[in-house]
Amino acid sequence: MRDAYTWELQVAAGLRLELKQCPACSGPWPGHFYASFASIRIGSGAASTLPFSESVHAHRWDEVVKYQGGKHDPDNAEACAIRCSARRIALLIVHTPFEPWDYKSIDFCEVLDSENAQILLKMIAPIQWNPLDLREAQKVAIV
Secondary structure: OOOOOOOHHHHHHHHHHHOOOOOOOOOOOOOOEEEHHHHHHHEOOOOOOOOHHHHHHOHHHHHOOOOOOOOOOOOOOEEEEEEOOOOOOOEEEEOOOOOOOOOOOOOEEEOOOHHHHHHHEEEEEEEEEEEOOOOHHHHHHOO
16 A cells, blocks of 8 residues: 555645646546656756746747656656646646645646647656546545
């Protein structure tokens, strides 16, 4: 049995807390999933995040996926995608881990057009998608 409090659960909880609802369909979380597909260390002594941020904003996916500098470490900027139950994709840049006292962890959120969504989905296909709904996430964590 795995520990029910995993990195994925923490990120899912932070996204639910900060977003309140899906940015793509304005609906509740059942049937929604997220994937973190790129990351860079931030903070004191870390390299500039400007090239990372510019690549995300410009949808240069081949550049974005090369950023794997801080995967599952505190003090990261992570590129995440939310896959909506309405088959839409929202792109986010978040600071992890989410802290209960910090409600400004999401730096950027954009609902992608269908063309960019399909390109991104193909690039990140092998990445694990994690449920955003609390009940679904708890089932996955306990298995």
